[in-house]
Amino acid sequence: MSEIGSSRRGLSLDTLLRGITSGWRLNWSLAVLVVWLIGPVTGQGQSQNSLRGMVLVGYQGWFRCPGDGSPADAWSHWSKGQPSAETMSVDLYPDTSELNPQSLCRLNGASIGAKSAYVFSSFPKETVDKHFEWMQTYGIDGALVQRFTGSIPGHRKEGDTILRNVRTAAEAHGHVFAVEYDMSGAHDDTIQKQLQDDWQYLSGDLKITSSDRYLRINGKPVVAIWGFGFNDGHHIVDPKLALQIIRCFQNEAHAVVVGGVPAGWGMLSNDSVADPEWAKVYAALDIVQPWTVGRYRNMSSVDSWKATHLVPDIALTKKNHQMYMPVIFPGFSWHNLNRNDAENQIPRLGGKLLWRQAYNAKTAGATFIKIAMFDEVNEGTAIFKAVSLRKDAPEPGYWLTLDADGYQLPNDWYLRIAGEISRMFRDQIKSVPDLPLVPDSPTQQHKK
DSSP: OOSOOGGGTTOOOOOOOOOOOOOOOOOHHHHTTOOOOOOOOOTTTSOTTOOTTOEEEEEOOOOBOTTSSOTTOSOBSSBSSSOOTTTBOOOBOBOOTTSOGGGEEEEEEEEETTEEEEEEOSOSHHHHHHHHHHHHHHTOOEEEEEEEGGGTTTTHHHHHHHHHHHHHHHHHHTOEEEEEEEOTTOOTTTHHHHHHHHHHIIIIISOGGGSTTBOEETTEEEEEEEOBSBSSSSSBOOHHHHHHHHHHHHHTSOOEEEEEEOTTGGGTOTTBOOOTTHHHHHHHOSEEEEOOTTSOOSHHHHHHHIIIIIHHHHHHHHHTTOEEOOEEOSOBOOTTTSTTSOTTSBOOGGGHHHHHHHHHHHHHTOSOEEESOSSOTTTTOOOSOBOSOGGGSOBSSOOBOTTTTSOOOOTTHHHHHHHHHHHHHTTSSOOOSSOOOOTTOSSOOOOO
16 A cells, blocks of 8 residues: 555445534625634644644645646656546645645636636645745644655655744744554565665755654654554565564654554454554653544544544543544545545534533543544645635536535634634633534634
8 A cells, every 4th residue: 555545544334324423604705704712822832842732634745637747747646647638637626716826726628617726746845835824814723744655765855844834833823733654555674774765865864853843752752663563464564574663663763653553452353453462662752642533423423432432532641641642523424535435424513522522532632633634625624715616616527625514614714713722722611512612703702
């Protein structure tokens, strides 16, 4: 498995019913004039030596197109070959109206009414800067930047450019960032050296960790390594190797290790390998980050997850003197990537699904959180600005827009919710089970 998307990691989805709900209706002509007030931005003032109260996002940064300046000078991750209704591999349609012309990629053969349709490239620095500007505006603390081991060293230059741009943007907008390696498809005989060599390269040659915005805990740089213990045949399942990798980063690189692990890590069940030796591996991590995308799909299963996973997971990490980083997601859809799968597989429910996950994590005892993902439009988990109405997305083809579940929402709706999640985790607002925002509210009013 080559460069595989974060929520495709170990994901198993059976037949899902597409949920269409009714709810809030917003006066769009008024909403587009609204200035959204979100309270203080904390990325600049918050200590980099503590994760408490932080909301981080996963950042893919992997979209490319011809003419964007990237080495391959080709379409990547938008489509399988030249873009068309038959080849597109993304579902959620991004709102590109605020992006610099340098960032835009025209979709030939597609249009929105009489106008040309565009997507974007992640490669130009202007794209990354705009994305981090949005994080700053809405109070998101920073990003875990994905670095795919399957692309090292073949596409290292591209990844280096993204990291440099992230560093510049994080420093400019006062946000933290850290590297998150994705080991999907890694080979047991090469992965440890590959990780060691690349980390030495990033910290030595590129001096990425020398940035004053690189995420640190007690003075040590944070590195996330995703793909320990999944039983899907595409990840590291040798517990001795996994433990060697963790100890190498802790003892030789003097880093704090975040482990991207299966949702069933605590009980060695479901998506986790069952070998009891893996309990020692999971216990060796400094921060445990279980992958939950696709593991539940509606409000009732989100609530059940709190009792079956969040509460026992947090208790186990406390016992092991670890930190716990829950992962939450807004919804899921990868129909264009997998044409046999349903459209809008896990509906967003107007943001209620995302909020309830955050509320459950907070009230279960989590002190910080990761949202998957900021820019993952392939699988419909992106929280950045997206097109509100289907009529404003391209034709032909299938595109997921924010009105898919019967809600009329502003393009920044999920960034607004992320901002409220930040406020909740910083104890600036009360933790309430229901989404405390309404889409037609001109200021950020909270339900009492």
